[in-house]
Amino acid sequence: RGLAYRLEDLLQPEQVLCLYQPIVELASGRITGCEVLMRLRDGDSILFPDKVIPLILEQQLGWALDSAVSRKALQELASGLALVDVPRPFKVALNFFPDNIRAERLQGLLQPLRRDDLAINVEVTEYGMNADLFTDVARLRSEGYLISVDDFGTGYSNLGTVKRLAPDFLKIDRSFVHDMEDDALRASLIPEIVAIAHAVDAAIIAEGVENRQQADKLAALGVEYAQGYWFGKPMPLADFLTLLRKNG
Numbered sequence: 001r002g003l004a005y006r007l008e009d010l011l012q013p014e015q016v017l018c019l020y021q022p023i024v025e026l027a028s029g030r031i032t033g034c035e036v037l038m039r040l041r042d043g044d045s046i047l048f049p050d051k052v053i054p055l056i057l058e059q060q061l062g063w064a065l066d067s068a069v070s071r072k073a074l075q076e077l078a079s080g081l082a083l084v085d086v087p088r089p090f091k092v093a094l095n096f097f098p099d100n101i102r103a104e105r106l107q108g109l110l111q112p113l114r115r116d117d118l119a120i121n122v123e124v125t126e127y128g129m130n131a132d133l134f135t136d137v138a139r140l141r142s143e144g145y146l147i148s149v150d151d152f153g154t155g156y157s158n159l160g161t162v163k164r165l166a167p168d169f170l171k172i173d174r175s176f177v178h179d180m181e182d183d184a185l186r187a188s189l190i191p192e193i194v195a196i197a198h199a200v201d202a203a204i205i206a207e208g209v210e211n212r213q214q215a216d217k218l219a220a221l222g223v224e225y226a227q228g229y230w231f232g233k234p235m236p237l238a239d240f241l242t243l244l245r246k247n248g
């Protein structure tokens, strides 16, 4: 049977894989959190988001995916993090499709999985911004969830929308970091993004940091956190725990 017909089976908990990518505080070098990125196990092969997400959305399985990933990640981390010395609460960033950023359904899913040593960080993309989103985000924040705006700089958000969302973090899209060396225009936008973030009391997470020069430059520009291959690729829990032990 084709992939489209097997998708629902692939969203069963045994088939859903959660990878963890470290998020590092640049000033201290400490891993203060992670982003959860999903893969699906399909027999002997591993399916990546770019391949399965379009099919998942076509079949309206977006909630089935997001809830399976969140549940699995938070359960795995609950037992794993007890074994390592990390800054607490450890910030766990979860991706959700825009339609799933509804306060009530997210609370229903996440409330039973919350723990004192974890802070759940909900990643919102600029593409998902609409009037309802502001209400839902405000409710989630008042319930103690952290909010990040993902892929910042690539979509439609501006100072006004970001101010209304009042996120805890803005994530600078990796295209800005990548072009920092040889694209003067995009490089010049990083200080502007930093200024926007600080104007609304958000911290910045730079994505796609692949070398020390980028990390140093971003830190000098006032960027507080970074994520990227330089610090660690998305990895299975066991590898992530090993990395946390070394970082501690």
Ligand code: G
Binding pocket: 036, 037, 038, 048, 049, 050, 065, 066, 069, 095, 096, 097, 234
């Ligand atoms: O890990 P990778 O770079 O292939 O992920 C690509 C994109 O897939 C991520 O940027 C993220 O937006 C999306 N993605 C990964 N995991 C999830 C998930 O659990 N839920 C949703 N909605 N999107 C995800």
Ligand code: G
Binding pocket: 021, 037, 095, 150, 151, 174, 207, 208, 209, 210, 227, 228, 229, 230, 233, 234
């Ligand atoms: O924002 P989003 O959730 O789309 O970002 C996560 C994606 O970015 C994942 O698919 C991950 O594999 C990818 N990624 C993470 N770090 C790096 C990096 O340093 N360089 C590149 N090119 N991709 C990265």
Ligand code: NA
Binding pocket: 035, 095, 123, 150
């Ligand atoms: Na993301």
